[in-house]
Amino acid sequence: DLPVGFVRLREVAPTIQYDIRYAGPHNFVGRPIAAYAAPECILTRQAAEALAAAARELAAQGLGLRVYDCYRPAQAVADFVAWARDLGDEAMKPEFYPRVPKTELFARGYIAEKSGHSRGSTVDLAIVRLDQKPAPPWAPGEPLADCALPMGERFDDATLDFGTGYDCFDVRAHHGAAGIPAEATTNRETLKTLMQRHGFTPYAEEWWHYTLAGEPFPGTYFDFPVTGGP
Ligand SMILES: C[C@@H](N)C(=O)N[C@H](C)C(=O)O
Numbered sequence: 627d628l629p630v631g632f633v634r635l636r637e638v639a640p641t642i643q644y645d646i647r648y649a650g651p652h653n654f655v656g657r658p659i660a661a662y663a664a665p666e667c668i669l670t671r672q673a674a675e676a677l678a679a680a681a682r683e684l685a686a687q688g689l690g691l692r693v694y695d696c697y698r699p700a701q702a703v704a705d706f707v708a709w710a711r712d713l714g715d716e717a718m719k720p721e722f723y724p725r726v727p728k729t730e731l732f733a734r735g736y737i738a739e740k741s742g743h744s745r746g747s748t749v750d751l752a753i754v755r756l757d758q759k760p761a762p763p764w765a766p767g768e769p770l771a772d773c774a775l776p777m778g779e780r781f782d783d784a785t786l787d788f789g790t791g792y793d794c795f796d797v798r799a800h801h802g803a804a805g806i807p808a809e810a811t812t813n814r815e816t817l818k819t820l821m822q823r824h825g826f827t828p829y830a831e832e833w834w835h836y837t838l839a840g841e842p843f844p845g846t847y848f849d850f851p852v853t854g855g856p
């Protein structure tokens with residue numbers, strides 16, 4: 627049921643954990659995003675196989691990968707663009723972009739109007755300890771904590787400390803950022819060198835965002851929905 631060249635990550639890398647934020651309410655918009663019909667990770671086969679190899683390498687150290695977003699339909703990107711125009715809706719600002727005006731989220735590179743995720747070889751992810759119990763999910767109405775607060779004060783999704791939470795649109799999420807703990811800098815470096823060894827390129831503004839170099843569909847922005855499949 628997927629376009630030729632795409633796979634569900636769980637078929638290629640069954641041990642990789644999922645926290646697909648855009649299929650639920652815990653994201654910078656505060657509701658499920660258009661065309662995310664299931665909390666699923668779909669990628670090009672090349673990207674999925676490269677991630678599977680990265681996860682195998684980490685497992686030897688008792689560590690694993692958790693993906694937040696994979697292939698992103700063009701309709702979902704259009705949903706972000708429409709949300710950004712509604713300046714009256716800043717429901718999730720206190721957690722996800724407390725220091726950036728909503729009007730600048732695209733201009734500062736935190737969200738793309740034409741996203742590499744729609745080409746199917748870009749992934750947002752973190753590293754987890756394999757023996758770590760999953761954190762309870764965030765529920766609508768729970769207090770929102772600034773994503774750039776120290777671990778223990780921001781929302782805890784039980785990953786290693788990367789210095790900020792996922793989709794923290796803030797200078798502290800940039801590679802090379804000052805003001806984050808040394809351990810978080812080390813964890814970012816571990817993720818970056820692992821991903822680079824497996825063919826992915828980092829993104830300066832977001833420690834969690836990687837694109838496969840030599841991706842198979844460099845000029846195609848897909849728009850099929852994210853579904854659970856068989
Ligand atoms: C929104 C965030 N998770 C992300 O992926 N940002 C980049 C710039 C994108 O939208 O492609």
Ligand SMILES: [Zn+2]
Nearest residue numbers: 749750835836
């Ligand atoms: Zn991303």
